[in-house]
Structures are given as C-alpha cells and as structure tokens.
Amino acid sequence: MTDTSAGPIRRLKKGIIKVLTGLRNILGVMLMTVIFIVAIFTLNDNSVQPVPAEGALYLAPQGYLVDQRTYIDPLNQIFTPPGQGDSETLVRDVIEAIDTAADDNRITHLLIDTDYLLGGGMSKLEEIGLALKRFKDQKPIIAVGDSFSASQYYLAAHANEIMLNPMGEVMINGLSSYRSYFKEGLDKLEITMNIFRAGQYKSAVEPLMGSNMSQEVKEETQLLLGDLWRFYTSEIELLRSLDQGRIDDYANTLHLAMKEHNGDAARVAKVFGLIDVIASRTEVYDHLNDLIPGSDGEFNSIDMDSYLTNTRISKEKISDNNNQIAVVVASGTIMDGQQPEGTIGGDTLSGIFGNLEDNKNIKAVVLRIDSGGGSAFASEIIRDSISSIQKKGMPIIVSMGSVAASGGYWIAAEADHVLAMSTSVTGSIGVWGVIPDLSNSLANLGIYYDGVTTSKTAFRAQIQQPLSQSSKEIIQASVDGTYSRFLDLVASGRNSTQDKIHKIAQGRVWTGNQALDNGLIDKLGDLNDAVEVAAEMAGLDNYQVTYPRKEMTTFETILTELIVKVKSVSRGNKVISSRESELTKSFQFYANTLFQPLKMITSLNDPKGIYLYCDECFL
Secondary structure, three states: OOOOOOOHHHHHHHHHHHHHHHHHHHHHHHHHHHHHHHHHHHHOOOOOOOOOOOEEEEEOOOEEEEOOOOOOOHHHHHOOOOOOOOOEEEHHHHHHHHHHHHOOOOEEEEEEEOOOEEEOOHHHHHHHHHHHHHHHOOOOEEEEEOOEEHHHHHHHOOOOEEEEOOOOOEEOOOOOOOOOOOHHHHHHOOOEEEEEEEOOOOOOOHHHOOOOOOHHHHHHHHHHHHHHHHHHHHHHHHHOOOOOOHHHHHHHHHHHHHHHOOOOHHHHHHHOOOOOEEOOHHHHHHHHHHHOOEEOOEEOEEEHHHHHHHHHHHHHHHOOOOOEEEEEEEEOOEEOOOOOOOOEEHHHHHHHHHHHHOOOOEEEEEEEEEEOEEEHHHHHHHHHHHHHHHHOOOOEEEEEEEEEEOHHHHOOOOOOEEEEOOOOEEEOOOEEEEEEEOHHHHHHOOOOOOOOOOOOOOOOOOOOOOOOHHHHHHHHHHHHHHHHHHHHHHHHHOOOOHHHHHHHOOOOEEEHHHHHHOOOOOEEOOHHHHHHHHHHHHOOOOOEEEOOOOOOOHHHHHHHHHHHHHHHHHOOOOOOOOOOOHHHHHHHHHHHHHHHHHHHHHHOOOOOOEEEEOHHHOO
C-alpha cells in the first residue's frame, strides 16, 4: 500500500534509497560478470612466467613469515593497491621452492632479497635456514639488501656472498622483552580487575596486576631469551666463520665502532665480517649480470610464486593420491566457534578433523601448531576431535612452529609424537581468567547499576558491579580445576605424573631445547621431519601431502585462484622496489606493543572466561 500521508521529503528520500540500492545491485552483477570473464581467460592461459633454461631463483619473502595466511575477503584483495596485499609469506612455500630448486638443473643460483621481510618467529627462520643449508651444499647463494634487520640478516647469513647498500646497516642489537603495565592507570580510573590464575609464571595478566615485571617472570624470560640469543649468535658465527663471541661484541660495542668509522654503518658491518661487499643498487645489478646466466645483458631469474606454479604440476602427477598425509595448520589465537584462517576456531578445526576422520585416503595427520593458546573451552573441543581420530588408529604427529604454548600445548599434549624446533617456544601449562569491575569508574560519571536476584550466584561476571565473594570462589575453582585437568592431560600424553608435570608447568615457558630436556616433546625437527615421522608411523613409502583448509564458497575459491594467478603474472623480476615507510611501520609496532594486553583481554571469547593463553610467548 502506498503511504499517501508521507511528506514529499520523506518520499524523495525513499526514492533515492531505492535508486541507490538498484544501482548497487546492478554494479554488483556487472562486477561479478567481469570477474568471471577475467577468471575464465586468466586461469586457463599460459601467461605464468616459465622457468628459464638457466637462471636464479629470486627469493624475496613478503611481510611476515607465517604457517597460515590470515583470511582476507577476496573482494577486498581485488581493490587493495599493489604491494599492500603481500603482508604474509608461507614458510612451507619458501622451503618447498628452495628444496625443489636445489635439485633443478635449470636453477644455477639462489638470490635472496630480504628487504621486503618484516619478521617472523625464530623457529620459522631456523626452518628456512635448514633449507638454505641444503641448497648451499649444491649451489651458490647471493644475498642483497638495502639494510638488514636481525631477522633479515639470519637468512642472508646463509649466503656465499652478502651485498649491502652503502647507506645501509646490519641491525643486530640482541633480544629483549618489555611490556606495558596498566595497574596504576587502572587505579586512577577506578577500574578493578578481578584476576584468577593457576601457576606462578602465568604472566599474561601481569600487566593488569602491577607496575613492573615480577621477579619470577624476569628470571623465566631471561633464561628464554638467553637460549634464543645463544642459538642466533652461534649460528651466525658458524655461517660467517667468525670467532666465538664476535656477534656479542658487535651488539655491545656498536656505538663505539660507529664513532670510530664516522657513522658509516655499512663499513662497520664489513669490518666485523658480517657482509662481503658494499655496493649501490646499480653495482648490485652489474654484479648479478656478470655472475648469473642471462641474455641481452640481464641475468635470468624467476620469482618464488611463479616457480612453484611451474613445478607443482609435475609433482602432483607422481604422488600417490590414495595414501595421503594431511597437514592441518592451527595458527593464531584459539577462539570459540567458527573463525577465519589466521585465527583458530574450536568448531572450525574440529570440523576439519571430523572430515579427515571420514576420508579413507588420509593415513596420518600432522598438526602444525603456531599458537600461544586462547579459549580453554575451544582448546578442549579441538583436543577431543583429535582424540576421536586417534581412536580410529590414525597417528597424529605434532609439529611446533614458533610457539605452541598454553592452549597450543593443550591440543598437542596427547599426540602420538611431538616435534619442535630448537627455538620453538612451548609449555606455559597454566590457566587464567579476568573480569573487570567498572562500578566505581561508572559511579564517578553518575552511572549506577542495580536490581534484584534470587540467589548469591545468579548475578556474576558483570562488569557494571563488583563480583561477589561466592562468584570469585566459583571462578577460581574453575581455574584450578582446569589447571588440574591440564596437568592430567600432559601427564597422560607424556607418560609422566601430575606432580612431575606440575614442577615444569605453572605457566612457565621453554624453548624447544629446554622442552626436550624436560620431556615435553619427543625430538627436535621441522615440518618435513614431522611428515616423515607420520609416514613411518603409517607405514607409507609413497604418499601425497595435503593441506586441508576451512571450506570456502565457490565464489571465494574462484576469486582466490584468480588473485594468485594475477599476482604471479604481474610480479616482475626486479630486485629492488618501493617499501613501506619505516615511520609507519614503527608507529604500528609500538601502538600494538603498548596496548597488546588490553586488546587481548577484549578479543578472547571463552564462554566461561577461562583461558589457556601465553601472552609473553610472542617475542
């Protein structure tokens, strides 16, 4: 029925809205049509760069090294400006490209450009380093960079020759772990944080409890950083044939060396033996043209994505599709319910395991964990789905990435075999919960909360009023009970006792080396080693490795494939291009560091507010 009583302005507004809605729908249909037409022509053409007859594999990791890319809506990716969408690089892609190229007669050199790499956990660098060592045993590696951060330099150090820009530097300054503490600020705002935890080292909530780091956490963190730093320095010294202690000297006396060499950081790096050649971009190009086979005065090369696109086709033809090892990636914070990739959804991951359980081609599962934990409930949902597969006789092997702690260790505890890198961070067997009380802060604004209840415990976990004593006792009992269950799980999975596990638990974190000594893992090894263990336990000689993912819609799948193909086609072989502003990156880093504890508290979603989460594990 037409609203004849509506005024002319109201009718005009409705008309405008209808017109805009119609235009939006028409544009949506047009966009879909264009996308599908482009997809048909692009996905079926042969425009991917071929592997040169002779040339270099150009390896330039983009953004952060990850085990699983964070999900981004494909439509958003289409409209992302060039260069801003490559914020993450899969570690397994890098390793696969390096190992394949090592046995490929067409690849004569490996060219590493680290300028696009923003960072990655130490264990991810270590895994890529192992692949680089395998390549270096057969063919030469050249590393170039405008400057090198500690992470970038670790990869560059594996090269036979390192070239640094005259305006560049090698930024190896040691490891540190600092956090912001909010207790005094919260007191001034009259906000009370009700904190419940089990384990004296469970420090995820420490920023809300005081104004500085506790002595226990300082000791723990110092040991952790010390072990990681010893690995880093000894590896660099071995790779660069430097005297023991040379990297410590560099980090501790850099200020003196800079004065001695008139602020020439590149010269200082060369004096310390960290680089081989100081060269401008033009000089780098000239050197590479002389060294690497090419034509028309320019060296031949192929980027990683294009190389993988070419080589994966032939690999798929010779693998056994009836015998598969599934590598399930659990990367990010553990959350309740369905979650996108880059976050671990309890229902999402248990759904993937449920599908594997019904797949007769899957003979073993490798669970790749890169997580500091999160929701206790979601962790248990995942653990239960893993246990269901094990009861069917399918072996479950855990491969730990940079971190597999707290909830990340909960889901690993009962696996048939657990591997970690020497620099992985694991453990943190502890539990905590936190509920803020804003009643005093709101009262200062004249806002009050009042009502009635039928029992002492009918009204709890409300931030508008103080927690009752009975509510506090209920929550603490739940935390203690979850911790006791955690100890039981670990003791059962590691063939130990609750008392023995308690001594190495209490929220304390360990490196892979330390975890091996404490019996929390079975052996040191990377993802490839974990796959080999899975094949051995399943009795497989020939098999195919698959990476099951959360299911996408047909439209999402087509768009994703289109985007990957277009990026592969459009990516050039340039060694140098524009980079993100250092000022922008620094601002984002410090903003995230400052407010990380508060962001973490507000983002977690356990239904009971109880968490298995290691905040300090992400060093």
